[in-house]
Amino acid sequence: MENEKHHIVPIKTYVYILIGLIALTFISIGVTHIELGEFTTAGALILASLKSWLVLSYFMHLKFDNVILRIFVALIVLVFAAVVAITFMDYMYR
Amino acid sequence: MEKVTTTHEHDHYDHEGSKLGMWLFIFTELLLFGGLFITYAVYKYLNPEAFHMAAEELNVGVGAINTVILLISSATIAMSITALQQNNIRLTKVMLEITMMLAITFLINKYFEWGAKISHGIYPGSDHLMEMSRGEILFYGLYFFMTGLHALHIIVGVAFIAVVYSKILKRKVNAERYVLLENSGLYWHLVDIVWIFLFPLFYLIT
Amino acid sequence: MNQEVSFYEVKKYKTGILNWILSTDHKRIGLLYLYSILAFFIVGVCLGLAMKLELIAPGKTIMEAQTYNAVFTFHGIIMIFLIIIPGLPAVFGNFLLPIMIGAKDVAFPKLNLLSWWIYVLGAVVALMSQFMGDGPPDTGWTFYAPYSFKTSTTMLPAIIGAFILGFSSILTGLNFIVTIHRMRAPGMTWLKMPLFPWSLYATGWIQLLSTPIVGITLLMVVAERTMNIGFFDPALGGDPVLYQHLFWIYSHPAVYIMILPAMGTISEIIPTFSQKTIFGYKAVVASTLLIAFVGYFVWGHHMYTAGMSDTAVWLFSLMTFLVAIPSAVKVFNWIATMYKGSINLKVPLYWALGFLFLFMVGGLTGLVLGAVATDVQVHDTAFVVAHFHFVMFGGVGTAFFGAMHYWFPKMYGKMYDESWAKVGFYTFIVGFLLLYMPMFWLGMYGMPRRYYDYLEQFHGGNIISSFGALVLVAGLAIIIINLVTSARKGKKAEKDPWHGKTLEWQVDSPPTLENFDTIPVVEKGPYEY
Structure with a gap:
């Protein structure tokens, strides 16, 4: 069970991802100057999720790692989203 | 029956197991911040105007710089793992040094940012803050609490990385056994992800 | 090192105690938890008894109102955070998993x-609240805002203690x-794993995620008290109901942290004493996971009367009823397992049957509380107290004693005294029913919980209840004294006194340091008779 082959991610990949992440940061700053009304928050959150996805898949190696970790992460995101949604069942209809 | 003299020392090294343990710990951290994000979401929903106004008072420039700093530091610690896997100790060390330097820079920026707010009389429980609207009180309360907790995680992260760094110097963490470095990396990326959400929620929603 | 001696004989240090408090052996750690939990349990029982004595007559009997408030708070903190949450996983999980x-x-x-050390630290910090500053906390174990940061009593150590104990729980999970x-041993696939480890697995996830x-939330209350931040203070814009949401997002799943390992224990005891494979192994596993999952989304049923929206109320009520389904699946499977089994009626099975009965009463009265209309009538009355004592004490408590008797030969290498154990069991059950059954009626007719006084019309029920408390304490004393003396002087136990099939019955009683001379290879399912 030990010494399973470990994937080595080339440094070049990290550089590309980093450039992508910084670009997304500036995009999200740029987007706030556009008047989107109530979609401002949604837009910012979508961009943040995209960035987190990059960090999770590449920096945290989820893309190359045991598939069970990916399932766990997906489940946790779902559970948390469900908790938020249920909490808002209270606040939105109060 | 085979007679094996075993001691109860736990010498077994389980790379996957240790990593799974770290991931589970990261889940708890995510939910720790998750509770705060729920609080934030509820109060923003109840006080949209005040959150909007208060967010405009925060310095987007400082926030953006800190975002970039954390992103670079995340990339460098990821690179250090590659370097160690390739048995390039020198590069590993350099990358970790950069990571720690960037983390400290982040904290210094944070110090000045908080300092500026406090010198304007805005801190939890201050007279000036108490005169503001309820939404703004909540916004700043959350701002100080969440960025404060995040800063605490940065400090813990740097300490963690420093421990791993010293173990690399002693070759206890090496190209064969590098799970500790990987785990410190995972922790550091977690800190990064939390900031990726904190930044737009406090600085950009204007 | 000699393979034949039990783990008790293996000593690294000269000073006896160091062999315990510095040991990384899972068996010793399990026993450390057992002894710490037992010590706190005695304190918690005394506090409970004190409350029942206060309630034996209307008006002030043995303590002031403020003292009563402090006593039920401390009783709750001890019983919940120090005993029942670590309870089965930390003791039997550590020893047996x-x-x-x-x-x-x-x-x-x-x-x-x-x-374990974090547990001790958390316990010490929580206990400090009793002896510091302006009197012991009086908020109840739930620390509801805004009272928890308005009250002048010593809240901080209690809250921080609970926070620290949470860490201990997370690390165990x-x-x-x-x-x-x-x-897992080679060959033990997920579906060949015994049900107690399965329940610990599901419990572990709840511990991690809730x-x-x-x-x-507790840290926010600390910040609220020390820095006046205003998270839950209506005067500063905060919403106290949000505190309740966040608190119960944990504390409802925490109920499943307590009950799932109890159910796992019962799933071990019943097949062994029926000498029969568990009925519907996969259904039991699935129901364990389902309870853990659905149980995460029902927290709001503690808050029907707190001012939530009606939409949230019916949603939570629906989810609550859904949890009843997998719980019932388990009960049916246990009963079906016993059907046509060769029942070996020993004390662990007594406790398992006690569990079935008391847990069913607790579970069904839970539906009374889960249904909105009836809940509004009995919310915050003695009915609720009776319900959760049936589930927690009658469910988890009996499962704990069942586990204690079932695995006693394995843990101590001695047999307990069967006849005294039966006396203890019957006294416990009689005392239990006398203590808690009247509280259902009292609650139905409107006696509120957490008051040191009541109207004259509730006197009769309270007398029975207080009398039951005395019987119950006598039962507990018999059980504990019997186990302690048996551990010292009992008959020597064999490897497998109950003819159990799971792996723990193949190792020595008590086990050697490394449990197995050679790691076994598993080929069969866990309960193949």
Whole structure:
């Protein structure tokens, strides 16, 4: 069970991802100057999720790692989203 | 029956197991911040105007710089793992040094940012803050609490990385056994992800 | 090192106590938890008894109102955070999980010891609240805002103590999950794993995913008290109901942290004493996971009267009823397992049957509380107190005593005294029913909980209840004294006194340091008779 082959991610990949992440940061700053009304928050959150996805898949190696970790992460995101949604069942209809 | 003299020392090294343990710990951290994000979401929903106004008072420039700093530091610690896997100790060390330097820079920026707010009389429980609207009180309360907790995680992260760094110097963490470095990396990326959400929620929603 | 001696004989240090408090052996850590929990349990029982004596007559009997408030708060903190949450996982999980899955220890033995130390630290900090400053906390164990930061009593140590205890719980859960993932014996696939480890696995996930939420909530209350931040203070814009949401997002799943391992224990005892394979193994596993999952989304049923929206109320009510389904699946499976089995009526099975009966009463009265209309009538009355004592004490408590008797030969290598154990069991059950049954009626007719006084019309029920408390305490004393004397002077136990099939019955009683001379290879399912 030990010494399973470990994937080595080339440094070049990290550089590309980093450039992508910084670009997304500036995009999200740029987007706030556009008047989107109530979609401002949604837009910012979508961009943040995209960035987190990059960090999770590449920096945290989820893309190359045991598939069970990916399932766990997906489940946790779902559970948390469900908790938020249920909490808002209270606040939105109060 | 085979007679094996075993001691109860736990010498077994389980790379996957240790990593799974770290991931589970990261889940708890995510939910720790998750509770705060729920609080934030509820109060923003109840006080949209005040959150909007208060967010405009925060310095987007400082926030953006800190975002970039954390992103670079995340990339460098990821690179250090590659370097160690390739048995390039020198590069590993350099990358970790950069990571720690960037983390400290982040904290210094944070110090000045908080300092500026406090010198304007805005801190939890201050007279000036108490005169503001309820939404703004909540916004700043959350701002100080969440960025404060995040800063605490940065400090813990740097300490963690420093421990791993010293173990690399002693070759206890090496190209064969590098799970500790990987785990410190995972922790550091977690800190990064939390900031990726904190930044737009406090600085950009204007 | 000699393979034949039990783990008790293995000593690293000269001073006896160091062999315990510095040991990374999962068996010793399990016993450390057992002794700490027993010590706190005695304190908690005394506090409970004090409350019942106060309620034996209307008006002031033995204590002031403020003292009463402090007593029920402390009783709650001790029983919930110090006893029943660590309870079965920390004691029996630690002792037995590695053995049951064919491993030499848990995945992170040092972390395991650290969890116990954190537990002790948390306990000490929580206890400090009783002896500091302006009097012991009086908020109830739930620390509801805004009272928890308005009251002048010593709240901080209690809250911080609960926060620290959460850490201990998280680390135990984390350790068990990794252990189960990585250290099962060769051949033990997921569906050949015994049901107690399965329940610990599900429990571990709840510990991981819900404890952090209460952790941060308690930290927010600390910030509120020390820095006047205003998270839950209506005067500063905060919403006290949000505190309740966050608190119960943890504390409802925490109920499943308590009950799932109890159900796992029952799933071990019943097949062994029926000498029969468990009925519907996969259904039991699935129901364990379902309870853990659905149980995460029902927290709002503690808050029907708190001012939530009606939409949230019906949603939570629906989810609550859904949890009843997998719970009932388990009960049916246990009963079906006993059907046509060759029943061996020994004390552990007594406790399992006691569990079935008391847990069913607790579960069905839970539906009375889960249904909105009836809940509004009985909310915050003695009915609620009776309900959760049936589930927690009648469910988890009896399962704990069942586990204690079932695994006693394995843990101490001695047999307990069967006839005294039966006397203890019957006294316990009689006392239990006398104590809590009248509280259902009292609650139905409107006697509120957490008051040191009541109207004259409730006097009769309270007398029966207080009398029951005395009987119950006598039962507990018999059980504990019997176990303690048996551990010292009991008959020597064999490897497998109950003819159980799971792996722990294949190792010595008590086990050797490394449990197995050679790691077993598993070919059959866990309960193949």
